[in-house]
Amino acid sequence: MEFDAAALQHNLAQVRALAPQSAILAMLKADGYGHGADWVAEVLAGRVQGFGAARIEEAIALRRSQADARILLLGTLLDAEILHICSTQRFDVVIHRLEDAELLAALPLPAPVRVWLKLNIGMNRLGMHPVDFSAAHRLLNLAPSVASITHMGHFSDADNLNENTTREQCKLLTTTSASLGEAPLSAANSAAIIAHPQSHLDWVRPGIMLYGDDPTGSLPDAQKLQAVMQFKSRVIAVKEVVTGDGVGYNRRWRANQPCRIATVAAGYADGYPRHAPDGTPVVVRGQRARLAGRVSMDLLTIDVSDIDGVSTGDEVELWGNQLSANEVAEHCETISYELFTRVTRRVARCYPKGL
Numbered sequence: 001m002e003f004d005a006a007a008l009q010h011n012l013a014q015v016r017a018l019a020p021q022s023a024i025l026a027m028l029k030a031d032g033y034g035h036g037a038d039w040v041a042e043v044l045a046g047r048v049q050g051f052g053a054a055r056i057e058e059a060i061a062l063r064r065s066q067a068d069a070r071i072l073l074l075g076t077l078l079d080a081e082i083l084h085i086c087s088t089q090r091f092d093v094v095i096h097r098l099e100d101a102e103l104l105a106a107l108p109l110p111a112p113v114r115v116w117l118k119l120n121i122g123m124n125r126l127g128m129h130p131v132d133f134s135a136a137h138r139l140l141n142l143a144p145s146v147a148s149i150t151h152m153g154h155f156s157d158a159d160n161l162n163e164n165t166t167r168e169q170c171k172l173l174t175t176t177s178a179s180l181g182e183a184p185l186s187a188a189n190s191a192a193i194i195a196h197p198q199s200h201l202d203w204v205r206p207g208i209m210l211y212g213d214d215p216t217g218s219l220p221d222a223q224k225l226q227a228v229m230q231f232k233s234r235v236i237a238v239k240e241v242v243t244g245d246g247v248g249y250n251r252r253w254r255a256n257q258p259c260r261i262a263t264v265a266a267g268y269a270d271g272y273p274r275h276a277p278d279g280t281p282v283v284v285r286g287q288r289a290r291l292a293g294r295v296s297m298d299l300l301t302i303d304v305s306d307i308d309g310v311s312t313g314d315e316v317e318l319w320g321n322q323l324s325a326n327e328v329a330e331h332c333e334t335i336s337y338e339l340f341t342r343v344t345r346r347v348a349r350c351y352p353k354g355l
């Protein structure tokens with residue numbers, strides 16, 4: 001995997017252009033969507049107003065390299081010990097249950113924490129009903145353990161451009177919040193940043209678009225995002241097969257004419273999806289080749305019959321600049337988020353020098 005700091009900065013500039021009035025909380029959970037949280041934080045430091053982590057371990061690791069950054073611990077299982085860590089490490093924390101608000105309100109802490117109070121606006125995953133949300137707000141508003149309260153929600157359908165759900169969910173957040181007085185508001189993920197400008201509010205929370213994917217597929221060419229991760233390997237063998245030959249385990253793919261098959265050093269143990277079907281694209285010598293046969297642990301096989309001169313040692317792009325992770329994901333019936341976060345430790349990470 002190779003990483004491109006300029007692409008990451010380009011994508012951040014697109015967020016800034018789309019939501020010029022909002023503060024930006026960059027999502028760095030799951031090791032920066034597989035891109036390396038420390039590196040992403042270093043590239044974005046001073047250009048965003050905060051970072052989001054999903055696990056206390058992620059937040060603690062990030063604090064080591066980002067001494068002064070605002071770091072938000074997203075919805076997780078909280079207890080007195082974790083809240084104490086949030087206090088000493090100066091983490092903002094999402095409070096998504098009334099019980100957690102009660103625990104925090106009663107807790108003596110070394111320093112008060114900044115709270116992001118989460119309203120359930122329709123996902124029914126995390127967040128409180130408006131009644132509990134209001135009770136939690138009133139309680140925390142008076143608590144000495146709380147420094148400030150931001151109101152947040154998370155959209156269920158922001159990538160769906162043809163419906164009103166996001167507008168309604170946003171309204172639920174703004175009206176519930178307004179009934180409690182003034183608080184900063186946050187709801188927009190990447191899809192909402194791109195497709196629902198009315199939802200930007202005080203803080204936007206981009207994840208996938210920083211890493212180069214537009215989950216709505218609606219950005220015009222002039223605002224296109226750039227791939228930050230290049231996932232590459234090399235051809236390690238080339239074979240001629242005759243009509244009727246099969247390739248790979250169970251010979252799933254069969255040659256219907258004489259073909260050339262290149263074997264590439266990448267497999268499911270590297271994070272390339274095993275369930276990728278025949279026909280999934282890769283790029284060799286600047287041209288598309290297609291997966292031919294089952295992905296195995298360390299290897300995959302591609303049909304290079306239409307590409308001149310493919311030979312051992314040639315570089316193969318599995319996804320990146322020339323082939324978006326999103327396109328590969330569509331073939332594999334998944335999303336780029338899953339591809340990015342599943343590349344395994346075996347794959348060498350190459351970061352540009354100087355950043």
Ligand SMILES: Cc1ncc(COP(=O)(O)O)c(C=O)c1O
Pocket residue numbers: 027074154188189190191205206207208209215
């Ligand atoms: C609470 C919250 N906000 C924002 C995001 C960012 O979403 P996306 O990567 O789609 O921009 C996530 C990611 O799932 C999230 O859990």
